[in-house]
Amino acid sequence: MPERILYYDCSAGISGDMHLGAMVDLGVPADYLEQELNKLGLTGWKLQLTRDARKGIGGTRADVILADGSHLTAPSAQPHSHPHPHHPGHDAQPHEHRAHRDIVALIEKSSITSTAKRRALAIFACVAQAEAKIHGMSVDDVAFHEVGAVDSIIDIVGAAIALDWLKPDHIYVSTVELGGGFVKCAHGRLPVPAPATAEILRGAPVHAGAVPFEATTPTGAAILIASADGFTNTMDFAIERVGYGIGHKDGPIPNLMRVFLATRATEPAATNTSPTTSRQGTAIILECNLDDITGETTGYVLERLLASGASDAWITPITMKKSRPGITLSALCSPEREAAITEIFLRETTTLGLRRREVGKIVLERTTEEIATTLGPVRVKTGWLDGRAVKIKPEHEDLRRIATERGVPLREVEQTILTEIVRRNQPPHAK
Numbered sequence: 001m002p003e004r005i006l007y008y009d010c011s012a013g014i015s016g017d018m019h020l021g022a023m024v025d026l027g028v029p030a031d032y033l034e035q036e037l038n039k040l041g042l043t044g045w046k047l048q049l050t051r052d053a054r055k056g057i058g059g060t061r062a063d064v065i066l067a068d069g070s071h072l073t074a075p076s077a078q079p080h081s082h083p084h085p086h087h088p089g090h091d092a093q094p095h096e097h098r099a100h101r102d103i104v105a106l107i108e109k110s111s112i113t114s115t116a117k118r119r120a121l122a123i124f125a126c127v128a129q130a131e132a133k134i135h136g137m138s139v140d141d142v143a144f145h146e147v148g149a150v151d152s153i154i155d156i157v158g159a160a161i162a163l164d165w166l167k168p169d170h171i172y173v174s175t176v177e178l179g180g181g182f183v184k185c186a187h188g189r190l191p192v193p194a195p196a197t198a199e200i201l202r203g204a205p206v207h208a209g210a211v212p213f214e215a216t217t218p219t220g221a222a223i224l225i226a227s228a229d230g231f232t233n234t235m236d237f238a239i240e241r242v243g244y245g246i247g248h249k250d251g252p253i254p255n256l257m258r259v260f261l262a263t264r265a266t267e268p269a270a271t272n273t274s275p276t277t278s279r280q281g282t283a284i285i286l287e288c289n290l291d292d293i294t295g296e297t298t299g300y301v302l303e304r305l306l307a308s309g310a311s312d313a314w315i316t317p318i319t320m321k322k323s324r325p326g327i328t329l330s331a332l333c334s335p336e337r338e339a340a341i342t343e344i345f346l347r348e349t350t351t352l353g354l355r356r357r358e359v360g361k362i363v364l365e366r367t368t369e370e371i372a373t374t375l376g377p378v379r380v381k382t383g384w385l386d387g388r389a390v391k392i393k394p395e396h397e398d399l400r401r402i403a404t405e406r407g408v409p410l411r412e413v414e415q416t417i418l419t420e421i422v423r424r425n426q427p428p429h430a431k
Contacts, residue, residue, distance in 0.1 A: 002264060002265055003263065004170075005263065007171075008224065008228075008259050009257070010257060011174060012177055012247075012254060013176065013177045013179055013217075013220065014215075014224065016152060017063065018246065019257060020062040020159065022243045022245030024162075026242070030047075030049050033162060033165075034047055039111045039112050045151065046065045049061070054255050059246045060245060060246060062245070100124065104121060106153070107124075112161060115164045117160070117303075119159075120159075122303070123222045124222075125139070127196060127200065127219070130200045156219060166261065171227050173228045174231070176206045176221070177206075178197070179192050179193075179208065179213050183214040196218040197217065200221040210252065211249075226308060237264040239260050244258055245259070281361045282359070284333050284335055285358075286356050291325065298327065309336075311334065364385055366383055371424065373417055381393050394417045394418065
């Protein structure tokens with residue numbers, strides 16, 4: 001079956017607001033986006049989506065309007081954090097302070113989907129880790145001002161919600177334009193790229209100087225690093241839709257970000273495929289033994305691994321030397337995501353090394369479709385074997401949503417939906 005590809009053309013850079021505009025322009029429903037964002041429980045904001053254009057190219061511009069009617073319009077007013085109190089005068093207007101731990105708590109207690117939650121946490125973690133390294137402090141002690149402000153929380157969590165709605169099989173990114181000149185932030189006037197942007201994009205292909213201002217912000221960089229399966233300038237796919245997110249500046253090239261939703265044919269199944277499967281492949285298992293990590297940190301690392309592209313991540317209780325209780329932390333990932341997953345292990349845990357092994361994967365071909373039921377629309381995953389549907393499963397997040405909206409036990413919702421799916425797939429004479 002064809003793969004769904006999301007491809008970011010960042011030849012003019014990326015910021016949080018440009019990304020949000022591009023997602024809506026690509027087809028993410030604005031009503032759904034606002035409905036999910038309201039689950040954060042934040043007040044005093046409104047998402048304004050308008051049509052705009054740069055050098056004749058039309059797209060969507062996203063602005064977060066605050067309760068007093070103000071909003072940030074310059075790409076330079078983007079996330080940077082600091083370990084010291086904020087002093088007025090560094091920026092055009094004051095910003096709310098939030099510690100990284102406070103933002104994590106805000107997202108975790110919300111009722112957005114678990115997938116969106118994990119990705120939002122991973123994006124914030126990218127910025128927090130960069131700032132912690134720059135300032136020589138722990139991640140928990142990082143205090144955000146711009147990133148902690150309502151508008152940037154909306155940009156980041158909105159990105160996670162939009163990507164969860166699109167559900168691409170793979171996300172790829174072009175070389176990222178950084179821009180040039182200087183950026184005015186809470187630390188003063190700094191050269192582009194800002195320190196956090198440079199740290200977040202370490203190892204990614206970048207270009208500088210196409211425009212005389214900050215083209216890629218820490219927020220935009222973190223969205224890419226927390227979501228991308230890889231970086232490439234090769235577009236080997238069939239384009240279905242194109243979305244444009246309009247920025248707030250302009251220069252020699254249009255200040256916009258372009259994103260493609262596309263399809264790509266998968267590799268044909270190997271001739272020695274098992275008769276009970278339809279596709280084979282190779283995956284990487286990375287793991288380490290730990291006896292000096294807290295449960296809170298372990299849970300956080302699991303979320304980071306999954307949000308960064310691990311196919312699965314798990315914990316196994318073990319007994320280590322000197323009869324110490326410990327765990328084995330494991331992650332399964334594609335070869336393309338191995339470097340990113342390895343970095344999370346080494347940066348986020350106490351381990352000094354990892355075990356690595358290649359494993360063969362045997363999987364059913366899978367499709368996802370949305371069906372109408374008596375309880376509302378539900379996405380259904382189907383596993384195929386030799387052209388026959390052998391496994392059918394409703395999306396758990398949809399079942400949870402229906403149970404919450406209707407005040408019905410989850411098990412009753414699941415039973416009702418499964419019964420309707422079975423009836424739907426029976427031949428006419430059997431009904």
